[in-house]
Amino acid sequence: MKNYYVNTKAQSNGDHEVHTEDCSYLPSTANQKSLGKFSNCKDAVTEAKKTYTQSNGCKTCCPDCHTN
Structure with a gap:
C-alpha cells in the first residue's frame, strides 16, 4: 500500500x-493534502x-x- 496525496491547487482545467x-x-507540502494509504489509485481518487x-x-x- 502507498500513501496518496491530492494537489490542493487545481490544474488549468x-x-x-x-x-x-x-x-x-x-x-x-504546501500544496498537498494527505488522503491516506490505499492499495490502488481508484480508492484514493474516490477519497x-x-x-x-x-x-x-x-x-x-x-x-x-x-x-483526459
Missing part, C-alpha cells in the same frame, strides 16, 4: 491531481473527490485513474 508518495510530480469533486489520477503515477 480544474482537476485536482492525485499522486503517490513517490511520484516525481508530487506537489510541494479525493470527497473534498475536490473534480479529481483525477496523475498520468505518471496513477495512469489507471487518469482521464
Whole structure:
C-alpha cells in the first residue's frame, strides 16, 4: 500500500491531481493534502473527490485513474 496525496491547487482545467508518495510530480507540502494509504489509485481518487469533486489520477503515477 502507498500513501496518496491530492494537489490542493487545481490544474488549468480544474482537476485536482492525485499522486503517490513517490511520484516525481508530487506537489510541494504546501500544496498537498494527505488522503491516506490505499492499495490502488481508484480508492484514493474516490477519497479525493470527497473534498475536490473534480479529481483525477496523475498520468505518471496513477495512469489507471487518469482521464483526459
